[in-house]
Amino acid sequence: MIPFTRLFRPISLLAWLPVIALALASPSVVRAADDEPPELAEKTNDAFSKLQPLLDAKNWDGALNLLNGILPSTDPDSYDRALVLDTIARISIQKDDTEHAVAAWEQALALGDQHHNYFKAKDMLDVVLSLAQSYSQMGQNTKDPVQQREYFTKAGMYIKRWLGSTSNPTLETEYFYAEVLYSQATATPKPDLGLIREAQQQAEKALRLSVHPPEKLYLLLIATYQQLQDFDHAADLFEYLAQENPVKSPSYWPQLWQTYMNLASTADEKNPDKLRIDYIRGINAMERAQTYGQMKSNKDYYNLFTMYYTAGQYGKATDILSAGLHDGTIESTLEHWLYLADCYRLVADNDKAIGALKDAEARFPDSGEIDFQIAQIYWQDEKTAEAYQYFADAVRKGNLHNLFNTYQYMASVAYDLEKFQEAEDAVQKASELPEGRSSTQLGRLKASIDQALQLQKQQEAVKAAAAAAGVGNGNAAPPANP
Numbered sequence: 001m002i003p004f005t006r007l008f009r010p011i012s013l014l015a016w017l018p019v020i021a022l023a024l025a026s027p028s029v030v031r032a033a034d035d036e037p038p039e040l041a042e043k044t045n046d047a048f049s050k051l052q053p054l055l056d057a058k059n060w061d062g063a064l065n066l067l068n069g070i071l072p073s074t075d076p077d078s079y080d081r082a083l084v085l086d087t088i089a090r091i092s093i094q095k096d097d098t099e100h101a102v103a104a105w106e107q108a109l110a111l112g113d114q115h116h117n118y119f120k121a122k123d124m125l126d127v128v129l130s131l132a133q134s135y136s137q138m139g140q141n142t143k144d145p146v147q148q149r150e151y152f153t154k155a156g157m158y159i160k161r162w163l164g165s166t167s168n169p170t171l172e173t174e175y176f177y178a179e180v181l182y183s184q185a186t187a188t189p190k191p192d193l194g195l196i197r198e199a200q201q202q203a204e205k206a207l208r209l210s211v212h213p214p215e216k217l218y219l220l221l222i223a224t225y226q227q228l229q230d231f232d233h234a235a236d237l238f239e240y241l242a243q244e245n246p247v248k249s250p251s252y253w254p255q256l257w258q259t260y261m262n263l264a265s266t267a268d269e270k271n272p273d274k275l276r277i278d279y280i281r282g283i284n285a286m287e288r289a290q291t292y293g294q295m296k297s298n299k300d301y302y303n304l305f306t307m308y309y310t311a312g313q314y315g316k317a318t319d320i321l322s323a324g325l326h327d328g329t330i331e332s333t334l335e336h337w338l339y340l341a342d343c344y345r346l347v348a349d350n351d352k353a354i355g356a357l358k359d360a361e362a363r364f365p366d367s368g369e370i371d372f373q374i375a376q377i378y379w380q381d382e383k384t385a386e387a388y389q390y391f392a393d394a395v396r397k398g399n400l401h402n403l404f405n406t407y408q409y410m411a412s413v414a415y416d417l418e419k420f421q422e423a424e425d426a427v428q429k430a431s432e433l434p435e436g437r438s439s440t441q442l443g444r445l446k447a448s449i450d451q452a453l454q455l456q457k458q459q460e461a462v463k464a465a466a467a468a469a470g471v472g473n474g475n476a477a478p479p480a481n482p
Helices: 013-025 042-056 060-073 079-094 098-114 121-141 145-165 171-185 193-207 215-227 231-244 252-265 272-291 298-310 314-327 334-346 350-363 368-380 384-397 403-416 420-431 434-438 440-468
Strands: none
Touching (some): 042 060, 042 079, 060 079, 079 098, 079 121, 098 121, 121 145, 121 171, 145 171, 171 215, 193 215, 231 252, 231 272, 298 314, 314 334, 334 350, 350 368, 368 384, 368 403, 384 403, 403 420, 403 434, 420 434, 420 440
Protein backbone atom coordinates (compact mmCIF):
# COMPACT_ATOMS: atom_id res chain seq x y z
CA MET A 1 0.00 0.00 0.00
CA ILE A 2 1.38 3.40 -0.92
CA PRO A 3 1.03 6.10 1.78
CA PHE A 4 -1.92 8.42 1.50
CA THR A 5 -1.72 12.17 1.67
CA ARG A 6 -4.72 14.24 2.61
CA LEU A 7 -5.93 15.31 -0.81
CA PHE A 8 -8.92 17.41 0.18
CA ARG A 9 -9.66 19.59 3.13
CA PRO A 10 -12.54 18.12 5.15
CA ILE A 11 -15.85 19.94 5.01
CA SER A 12 -15.28 22.99 7.16
CA LEU A 13 -17.40 23.19 10.29
CA LEU A 14 -16.82 26.93 10.40
CA ALA A 15 -18.25 27.23 6.90
CA TRP A 16 -21.21 25.13 8.01
CA LEU A 17 -22.09 27.22 11.07
CA PRO A 18 -23.71 30.05 9.11
CA VAL A 19 -25.75 27.44 7.25
CA ILE A 20 -27.06 26.09 10.54
CA ALA A 21 -27.84 29.58 11.76
CA LEU A 22 -29.72 30.41 8.57
CA ALA A 23 -31.54 27.09 8.74
CA LEU A 24 -33.00 28.13 12.07
CA ALA A 25 -34.26 31.37 10.60
CA SER A 26 -35.18 30.08 7.15
CA PRO A 27 -35.35 26.28 6.63
CA SER A 28 -35.34 26.78 2.87
CA VAL A 29 -31.57 27.44 2.83
CA VAL A 30 -30.64 23.76 2.66
CA ARG A 31 -32.31 22.16 -0.37
CA ALA A 32 -31.53 20.04 -3.42
CA ALA A 33 -33.57 21.90 -6.02
CA ASP A 34 -36.48 24.34 -5.65
CA ASP A 35 -38.26 22.16 -3.10
CA GLU A 36 -38.33 23.55 0.41
CA PRO A 37 -37.09 21.24 3.19
CA PRO A 38 -39.46 20.55 6.05
CA GLU A 39 -39.43 22.88 9.03
CA LEU A 40 -37.38 21.81 12.03
CA ALA A 41 -39.22 20.65 15.11
CA GLU A 42 -39.29 23.08 18.02
CA LYS A 43 -37.06 20.86 20.14
CA THR A 44 -34.49 20.65 17.33
CA ASN A 45 -34.62 24.41 16.82
CA ASP A 46 -34.07 24.92 20.51
CA ALA A 47 -31.03 22.57 20.53
CA PHE A 48 -29.44 24.31 17.56
CA SER A 49 -29.93 27.69 19.22
CA LYS A 50 -27.88 26.40 22.15
CA LEU A 51 -25.23 24.91 19.87
CA GLN A 52 -23.63 28.12 18.60
CA PRO A 53 -21.94 29.17 21.90
CA LEU A 54 -20.49 25.68 22.33
CA LEU A 55 -19.06 25.73 18.82
CA ASP A 56 -17.67 29.25 19.29
CA ALA A 57 -15.85 27.96 22.41
CA LYS A 58 -14.72 24.83 20.50
CA ASN A 59 -16.41 22.75 23.17
CA TRP A 60 -16.80 19.79 20.85
CA ASP A 61 -17.75 17.32 23.58
CA GLY A 62 -20.44 19.65 24.88
CA ALA A 63 -21.79 20.15 21.36
CA LEU A 64 -21.87 16.41 20.68
CA ASN A 65 -23.59 15.72 24.00
CA LEU A 66 -26.25 18.27 23.10
CA LEU A 67 -26.85 16.80 19.63
CA ASN A 68 -26.73 13.17 20.78
CA GLY A 69 -29.24 14.13 23.46
CA ILE A 70 -31.87 15.24 20.95
CA LEU A 71 -31.12 12.66 18.27
CA PRO A 72 -33.36 9.90 19.77
CA SER A 73 -36.30 12.31 19.83
CA THR A 74 -36.11 13.00 16.10
CA ASP A 75 -38.14 10.98 13.65
CA PRO A 76 -35.90 8.37 11.93
CA ASP A 77 -36.99 9.59 8.50
CA SER A 78 -37.03 13.30 9.29
CA TYR A 79 -35.12 16.31 8.05
CA ASP A 80 -34.33 17.03 11.71
CA ARG A 81 -32.43 13.79 12.02
CA ALA A 82 -30.58 14.35 8.74
CA LEU A 83 -29.40 17.81 9.82
CA VAL A 84 -28.43 16.65 13.32
CA LEU A 85 -26.48 13.68 11.95
CA ASP A 86 -24.64 15.85 9.43
CA THR A 87 -23.67 18.30 12.17
CA ILE A 88 -22.52 15.45 14.46
CA ALA A 89 -20.30 14.20 11.63
CA ARG A 90 -18.70 17.61 11.12
CA ILE A 91 -18.00 18.08 14.80
CA SER A 92 -16.55 14.52 15.03
CA ILE A 93 -14.12 15.40 12.22
CA GLN A 94 -12.95 18.37 14.31
CA LYS A 95 -12.12 15.86 17.06
CA ASP A 96 -10.37 13.50 14.61
CA ASP A 97 -13.04 10.91 15.43
CA THR A 98 -13.32 9.62 11.89
CA GLU A 99 -15.28 6.46 12.71
CA HIS A 100 -18.13 8.34 14.37
CA ALA A 101 -18.08 10.92 11.59
CA VAL A 102 -18.54 8.34 8.80
CA ALA A 103 -21.28 6.55 10.74
CA ALA A 104 -23.26 9.79 11.10
CA TRP A 105 -22.60 10.93 7.53
CA GLU A 106 -23.71 7.63 6.03
CA GLN A 107 -27.04 7.87 7.86
CA ALA A 108 -27.47 11.50 6.78
CA LEU A 109 -26.56 10.59 3.19
CA ALA A 110 -29.12 7.77 3.15
CA LEU A 111 -31.81 10.23 4.25
CA GLY A 112 -30.64 12.73 1.64
CA ASP A 113 -30.89 10.05 -1.06
CA GLN A 114 -34.48 9.30 -0.02
CA HIS A 115 -35.52 12.96 0.27
CA HIS A 116 -34.04 15.22 -2.36
CA ASN A 117 -35.26 18.35 -0.63
CA TYR A 118 -33.19 17.72 2.52
CA PHE A 119 -29.82 18.86 1.16
CA LYS A 120 -28.47 20.81 -1.79
CA ALA A 121 -26.85 18.72 -4.49
CA LYS A 122 -23.51 20.41 -3.82
CA ASP A 123 -23.71 19.62 -0.11
CA MET A 124 -24.55 16.01 -0.88
CA LEU A 125 -21.45 15.78 -3.09
CA ASP A 126 -19.36 17.30 -0.31
CA VAL A 127 -20.56 14.59 2.07
CA VAL A 128 -19.81 11.87 -0.49
CA LEU A 129 -16.31 13.24 -1.01
CA SER A 130 -15.67 13.46 2.73
CA LEU A 131 -16.82 9.87 3.18
CA ALA A 132 -14.40 8.75 0.46
CA GLN A 133 -11.50 10.55 2.09
CA SER A 134 -12.42 9.45 5.61
CA TYR A 135 -12.61 5.79 4.62
CA SER A 136 -9.26 6.00 2.83
CA GLN A 137 -7.71 7.51 5.95
CA MET A 138 -9.18 4.72 8.08
CA GLY A 139 -7.81 2.15 5.62
CA GLN A 140 -4.37 3.65 5.92
CA ASN A 141 -4.46 3.67 9.71
CA THR A 142 -5.66 0.14 10.36
CA LYS A 143 -3.34 -2.87 10.51
CA ASP A 144 -6.14 -5.40 9.99
CA PRO A 145 -5.95 -6.48 6.31
CA VAL A 146 -9.64 -7.46 6.19
CA GLN A 147 -10.75 -4.09 7.57
CA GLN A 148 -8.24 -2.34 5.39
CA ARG A 149 -9.68 -3.78 2.21
CA GLU A 150 -13.23 -3.06 3.41
CA TYR A 151 -12.38 0.60 4.11
CA PHE A 152 -10.63 1.09 0.76
CA THR A 153 -13.53 -0.58 -1.04
CA LYS A 154 -15.95 1.89 0.54
CA ALA A 155 -13.62 4.78 -0.23
CA GLY A 156 -13.56 3.66 -3.87
CA MET A 157 -17.34 3.37 -3.97
CA TYR A 158 -17.83 6.92 -2.70
CA ILE A 159 -15.21 8.61 -4.86
CA LYS A 160 -16.58 6.77 -7.90
CA ARG A 161 -20.03 8.11 -7.03
CA TRP A 162 -18.62 11.61 -6.67
CA LEU A 163 -16.84 11.46 -10.03
CA GLY A 164 -20.00 10.14 -11.68
CA SER A 165 -22.06 13.02 -10.28
CA THR A 166 -19.80 15.96 -11.06
CA SER A 167 -19.22 17.68 -14.35
CA ASN A 168 -15.87 19.10 -13.25
CA PRO A 169 -13.55 16.30 -12.15
CA THR A 170 -10.12 17.54 -11.10
CA LEU A 171 -6.70 15.96 -11.31
CA GLU A 172 -6.72 15.62 -7.51
CA THR A 173 -9.98 13.65 -7.44
CA GLU A 174 -9.02 11.46 -10.38
CA TYR A 175 -5.67 10.79 -8.74
CA PHE A 176 -7.37 10.07 -5.43
CA TYR A 177 -9.60 7.44 -7.07
CA ALA A 178 -6.54 5.81 -8.66
CA GLU A 179 -4.76 5.81 -5.31
CA VAL A 180 -7.74 4.23 -3.56
CA LEU A 181 -8.00 1.53 -6.24
CA TYR A 182 -4.30 0.75 -5.88
CA SER A 183 -4.53 0.51 -2.09
CA GLN A 184 -7.62 -1.66 -2.35
CA ALA A 185 -5.79 -3.95 -4.79
CA THR A 186 -2.73 -4.31 -2.56
CA ALA A 187 -4.58 -4.76 0.74
CA THR A 188 -4.31 -8.53 0.27
CA PRO A 189 -1.38 -10.97 0.38
CA LYS A 190 -1.74 -11.41 -3.38
CA PRO A 191 -2.45 -8.11 -5.18
CA ASP A 192 -5.62 -7.94 -7.28
CA LEU A 193 -4.18 -7.34 -10.75
CA GLY A 194 -7.58 -6.39 -12.16
CA LEU A 195 -7.85 -3.51 -9.69
CA ILE A 196 -4.20 -2.62 -10.37
CA ARG A 197 -5.06 -2.20 -14.06
CA GLU A 198 -8.06 -0.04 -13.12
CA ALA A 199 -5.79 2.10 -10.95
CA GLN A 200 -3.34 2.41 -13.84
CA GLN A 201 -6.07 3.50 -16.26
CA GLN A 202 -7.39 6.00 -13.73
CA ALA A 203 -3.90 7.42 -13.13
CA GLU A 204 -3.29 7.75 -16.87
CA LYS A 205 -6.63 9.57 -17.12
CA ALA A 206 -5.50 11.98 -14.39
CA LEU A 207 -2.20 12.46 -16.19
CA ARG A 208 -4.03 13.97 -19.17
CA LEU A 209 -5.66 16.66 -17.02
CA SER A 210 -2.50 18.68 -16.49
CA VAL A 211 0.38 20.01 -18.54
CA HIS A 212 2.67 19.54 -15.55
CA PRO A 213 1.32 16.60 -13.52
CA PRO A 214 2.51 16.30 -9.91
CA GLU A 215 5.33 13.97 -9.00
CA LYS A 216 3.05 11.78 -6.86
CA LEU A 217 1.01 10.88 -9.95
CA TYR A 218 4.10 9.55 -11.74
CA LEU A 219 5.01 7.54 -8.62
CA LEU A 220 1.55 5.99 -8.48
CA LEU A 221 1.77 5.04 -12.14
CA ILE A 222 5.20 3.52 -11.57
CA ALA A 223 3.78 1.48 -8.67
CA THR A 224 1.09 0.04 -10.96
CA TYR A 225 3.66 -0.76 -13.67
CA GLN A 226 5.84 -2.55 -11.12
CA GLN A 227 2.93 -4.63 -9.84
CA LEU A 228 2.16 -5.66 -13.43
CA GLN A 229 5.85 -6.43 -14.12
CA ASP A 230 5.86 -3.71 -16.78
CA PHE A 231 9.40 -2.57 -16.04
CA ASP A 232 9.90 -0.91 -19.43
CA HIS A 233 7.24 1.73 -18.73
CA ALA A 234 8.42 2.08 -15.12
CA ALA A 235 11.94 2.76 -16.40
CA ASP A 236 10.64 5.43 -18.78
CA LEU A 237 8.98 7.32 -15.92
CA PHE A 238 11.97 6.97 -13.62
CA GLU A 239 14.15 8.33 -16.43
CA TYR A 240 11.90 11.38 -16.62
CA LEU A 241 11.84 11.94 -12.84
CA ALA A 242 15.60 11.48 -12.49
CA GLN A 243 16.34 13.92 -15.30
CA GLU A 244 13.87 16.50 -13.98
CA ASN A 245 15.53 16.57 -10.54
CA PRO A 246 18.94 14.90 -10.86
CA VAL A 247 20.29 16.35 -7.61
CA LYS A 248 17.26 17.23 -5.46
CA SER A 249 15.65 13.79 -5.79
CA PRO A 250 18.51 11.31 -5.43
CA SER A 251 16.23 8.37 -4.68
CA TYR A 252 15.16 8.18 -8.33
CA TRP A 253 18.61 7.16 -9.56
CA PRO A 254 18.84 3.93 -7.54
CA GLN A 255 15.21 3.14 -8.38
CA LEU A 256 15.93 3.64 -12.07
CA TRP A 257 18.98 1.40 -11.77
CA GLN A 258 16.99 -1.25 -9.89
CA THR A 259 14.33 -1.19 -12.60
CA TYR A 260 16.94 -2.01 -15.23
CA MET A 261 18.18 -4.83 -13.01
CA ASN A 262 14.60 -6.11 -12.78
CA LEU A 263 14.44 -6.05 -16.58
CA ALA A 264 17.70 -7.98 -16.72
CA SER A 265 16.35 -10.58 -14.29
CA THR A 266 13.39 -11.26 -16.60
CA ALA A 267 15.53 -11.63 -19.72
CA ASP A 268 15.13 -14.93 -21.56
CA GLU A 269 18.21 -17.13 -21.55
CA LYS A 270 17.71 -17.52 -25.29
CA ASN A 271 18.09 -13.77 -25.71
CA PRO A 272 21.49 -12.85 -24.21
CA ASP A 273 21.55 -9.60 -26.19
CA LYS A 274 18.59 -8.25 -24.19
CA LEU A 275 20.35 -9.14 -20.92
CA ARG A 276 23.45 -7.30 -22.08
CA ILE A 277 21.42 -4.26 -23.14
CA ASP A 278 19.64 -4.09 -19.77
CA TYR A 279 22.97 -4.20 -17.95
CA ILE A 280 24.34 -1.48 -20.21
CA ARG A 281 21.31 0.66 -19.36
CA GLY A 282 21.96 0.01 -15.69
CA ILE A 283 25.58 1.04 -16.14
CA ASN A 284 24.51 4.21 -17.92
CA ALA A 285 22.03 5.09 -15.16
CA MET A 286 24.58 4.59 -12.40
CA GLU A 287 27.35 6.52 -14.13
CA ARG A 288 24.96 9.43 -14.79
CA ALA A 289 23.95 9.38 -11.13
CA GLN A 290 27.60 9.52 -10.09
CA THR A 291 28.13 12.67 -12.17
CA TYR A 292 25.54 14.30 -9.87
CA GLY A 293 27.23 12.96 -6.74
CA GLN A 294 24.72 10.11 -6.26
CA MET A 295 25.17 6.35 -5.99
CA LYS A 296 28.78 6.50 -4.81
CA SER A 297 28.68 4.04 -1.92
CA ASN A 298 30.94 1.00 -1.72
CA LYS A 299 28.00 -1.17 -2.71
CA ASP A 300 27.23 1.01 -5.72
CA TYR A 301 30.80 0.84 -7.05
CA TYR A 302 30.81 -2.92 -6.57
CA ASN A 303 27.49 -3.18 -8.45
CA LEU A 304 29.03 -1.14 -11.25
CA PHE A 305 31.86 -3.67 -11.44
CA THR A 306 29.43 -6.61 -11.56
CA MET A 307 27.40 -5.00 -14.34
CA TYR A 308 30.46 -4.49 -16.54
CA TYR A 309 31.52 -8.06 -15.74
CA THR A 310 28.08 -9.48 -16.63
CA ALA A 311 28.01 -7.43 -19.83
CA GLY A 312 31.31 -9.12 -20.82
CA GLN A 313 33.39 -5.96 -20.47
CA TYR A 314 36.09 -7.68 -18.42
CA GLY A 315 38.79 -5.08 -18.96
CA LYS A 316 36.62 -2.23 -17.66
CA ALA A 317 35.28 -4.42 -14.87
CA THR A 318 38.84 -5.23 -13.80
CA ASP A 319 39.86 -1.57 -13.80
CA ILE A 320 36.88 -0.58 -11.63
CA LEU A 321 37.45 -3.39 -9.13
CA SER A 322 41.20 -2.79 -8.90
CA ALA A 323 40.81 0.98 -8.42
CA GLY A 324 38.01 0.47 -5.90
CA LEU A 325 39.94 -2.01 -3.77
CA HIS A 326 43.01 0.22 -3.69
CA ASP A 327 41.28 3.56 -3.06
CA GLY A 328 38.57 2.25 -0.72
CA THR A 329 35.53 2.87 -2.92
CA ILE A 330 34.92 -0.90 -2.93
CA GLU A 331 35.03 -2.79 0.33
CA SER A 332 38.28 -4.68 0.80
CA THR A 333 37.15 -8.23 1.43
CA LEU A 334 38.87 -11.51 0.65
CA GLU A 335 36.12 -12.42 -1.80
CA HIS A 336 36.56 -9.17 -3.72
CA TRP A 337 40.34 -9.63 -4.01
CA LEU A 338 39.81 -13.17 -5.31
CA TYR A 339 37.37 -11.77 -7.89
CA LEU A 340 40.05 -9.28 -8.97
CA ALA A 341 42.52 -12.09 -9.52
CA ASP A 342 39.89 -13.99 -11.54
CA CYS A 343 39.33 -10.90 -13.69
CA TYR A 344 43.02 -10.59 -14.47
CA ARG A 345 43.06 -14.24 -15.46
CA LEU A 346 40.07 -13.65 -17.76
CA VAL A 347 42.02 -10.95 -19.58
CA ALA A 348 45.04 -13.30 -19.74
CA ASP A 349 47.25 -11.32 -17.36
CA ASN A 350 48.51 -13.94 -14.91
CA ASP A 351 51.27 -11.69 -13.58
CA LYS A 352 48.75 -9.10 -12.42
CA ALA A 353 46.54 -11.87 -11.06
CA ILE A 354 49.43 -13.07 -8.88
CA GLY A 355 50.17 -9.47 -7.91
CA ALA A 356 46.55 -8.99 -6.80
CA LEU A 357 46.65 -12.21 -4.79
CA LYS A 358 49.87 -11.19 -3.09
CA ASP A 359 48.27 -7.85 -2.22
CA ALA A 360 45.41 -9.83 -0.74
CA GLU A 361 47.83 -12.06 1.15
CA ALA A 362 49.27 -9.01 2.90
CA ARG A 363 45.75 -8.08 4.05
CA PHE A 364 44.55 -11.61 4.85
CA PRO A 365 47.68 -13.52 5.93
CA ASP A 366 45.75 -16.44 7.42
CA SER A 367 43.85 -17.36 4.28
CA GLY A 368 45.04 -20.53 2.63
CA GLU A 369 42.65 -19.88 -0.25
CA ILE A 370 44.91 -17.10 -1.53
CA ASP A 371 47.90 -19.45 -1.62
CA PHE A 372 45.77 -22.05 -3.37
CA GLN A 373 44.85 -19.56 -6.13
CA ILE A 374 48.50 -18.48 -6.54
CA ALA A 375 49.57 -22.12 -6.76
CA GLN A 376 47.04 -22.80 -9.52
CA ILE A 377 48.35 -19.90 -11.61
CA TYR A 378 51.97 -21.01 -11.15
CA TRP A 379 51.02 -24.53 -12.18
CA GLN A 380 49.19 -23.18 -15.24
CA ASP A 381 52.37 -21.24 -16.12
CA GLU A 382 54.38 -24.48 -15.66
CA LYS A 383 56.23 -23.09 -12.65
CA THR A 384 55.84 -26.36 -10.84
CA ALA A 385 58.21 -25.79 -7.91
CA GLU A 386 56.52 -22.47 -7.03
CA ALA A 387 53.12 -24.09 -7.38
CA TYR A 388 54.06 -26.87 -4.96
CA GLN A 389 55.31 -24.40 -2.38
CA TYR A 390 52.06 -22.42 -2.45
CA PHE A 391 49.92 -25.56 -2.32
CA ALA A 392 51.88 -26.57 0.76
CA ASP A 393 51.34 -23.10 2.29
CA ALA A 394 47.64 -23.35 1.53
CA VAL A 395 47.35 -26.63 3.41
CA ARG A 396 49.38 -25.27 6.30
CA LYS A 397 47.22 -22.15 6.70
CA GLY A 398 43.83 -23.80 6.13
CA ASN A 399 40.67 -21.68 5.70
CA LEU A 400 40.16 -23.23 2.28
CA HIS A 401 37.02 -23.36 0.14
CA ASN A 402 37.76 -26.94 -0.91
CA LEU A 403 40.34 -28.86 1.12
CA PHE A 404 39.94 -32.00 -1.00
CA ASN A 405 40.86 -30.19 -4.24
CA THR A 406 43.86 -28.60 -2.57
CA TYR A 407 45.27 -31.97 -1.45
CA GLN A 408 44.56 -33.50 -4.86
CA TYR A 409 46.32 -30.68 -6.72
CA MET A 410 49.19 -30.81 -4.27
CA ALA A 411 49.57 -34.53 -4.87
CA SER A 412 49.63 -34.03 -8.67
CA VAL A 413 52.26 -31.28 -8.47
CA ALA A 414 54.40 -33.30 -6.06
CA TYR A 415 54.17 -36.24 -8.47
CA ASP A 416 55.38 -34.02 -11.34
CA LEU A 417 58.31 -32.93 -9.17
CA GLU A 418 59.00 -36.60 -8.37
CA LYS A 419 58.33 -35.90 -4.69
CA PHE A 420 56.56 -39.23 -4.51
CA GLN A 421 56.40 -39.54 -0.75
CA GLU A 422 54.93 -36.02 -0.41
CA ALA A 423 52.50 -36.94 -3.18
CA GLU A 424 51.56 -40.11 -1.30
CA ASP A 425 50.97 -38.13 1.92
CA ALA A 426 48.74 -35.62 0.08
CA VAL A 427 46.72 -38.40 -1.57
CA GLN A 428 46.24 -40.07 1.78
CA LYS A 429 44.92 -36.83 3.29
CA ALA A 430 42.56 -36.36 0.33
CA SER A 431 41.27 -39.93 0.55
CA GLU A 432 40.27 -39.38 4.20
CA LEU A 433 37.86 -36.61 3.20
CA PRO A 434 34.27 -37.41 2.13
CA GLU A 435 34.93 -36.49 -1.50
CA GLY A 436 37.97 -38.74 -1.61
CA ARG A 437 36.06 -41.89 -0.79
CA SER A 438 34.22 -41.83 -4.11
CA SER A 439 36.71 -40.09 -6.40
CA THR A 440 37.87 -42.31 -9.27
CA GLN A 441 40.35 -39.63 -10.37
CA LEU A 442 42.00 -39.71 -6.97
CA GLY A 443 42.17 -43.47 -7.20
CA ARG A 444 44.02 -43.33 -10.52
CA LEU A 445 46.41 -40.69 -9.16
CA LYS A 446 47.10 -42.83 -6.11
CA ALA A 447 47.83 -45.85 -8.31
CA SER A 448 50.34 -43.85 -10.36
CA ILE A 449 52.01 -42.53 -7.21
CA ASP A 450 52.19 -46.01 -5.67
CA GLN A 451 53.75 -47.36 -8.85
CA ALA A 452 56.29 -44.53 -8.91
CA LEU A 453 57.08 -45.06 -5.23
CA GLN A 454 57.60 -48.79 -5.83
CA LEU A 455 59.89 -48.11 -8.78
CA GLN A 456 61.77 -45.51 -6.74
CA LYS A 457 62.27 -47.99 -3.94
CA GLN A 458 63.53 -50.60 -6.38
CA GLN A 459 66.02 -48.13 -7.84
CA GLU A 460 67.14 -47.14 -4.38
CA ALA A 461 67.59 -50.83 -3.51
CA VAL A 462 69.71 -51.38 -6.62
CA LYS A 463 71.85 -48.37 -5.75
CA ALA A 464 72.22 -49.58 -2.21
CA ALA A 465 73.29 -53.06 -3.39
CA ALA A 466 75.78 -51.55 -5.82
CA ALA A 467 77.19 -49.35 -3.13
CA ALA A 468 77.53 -52.30 -0.79
CA ALA A 469 79.42 -54.22 -3.50
CA GLY A 470 81.79 -51.27 -3.93
CA VAL A 471 80.61 -50.53 -7.43
CA GLY A 472 81.07 -46.97 -8.52
CA ASN A 473 82.82 -45.82 -5.30
CA GLY A 474 86.42 -45.74 -6.59
CA ASN A 475 87.46 -48.89 -4.69
CA ALA A 476 86.48 -51.52 -7.23
CA ALA A 477 89.19 -53.70 -8.86
CA PRO A 478 90.14 -52.73 -12.43
CA PRO A 479 88.84 -54.95 -15.18
CA ALA A 480 90.92 -58.01 -15.99
CA ASN A 481 93.26 -57.88 -18.95
CA PRO A 482 91.99 -59.56 -22.08
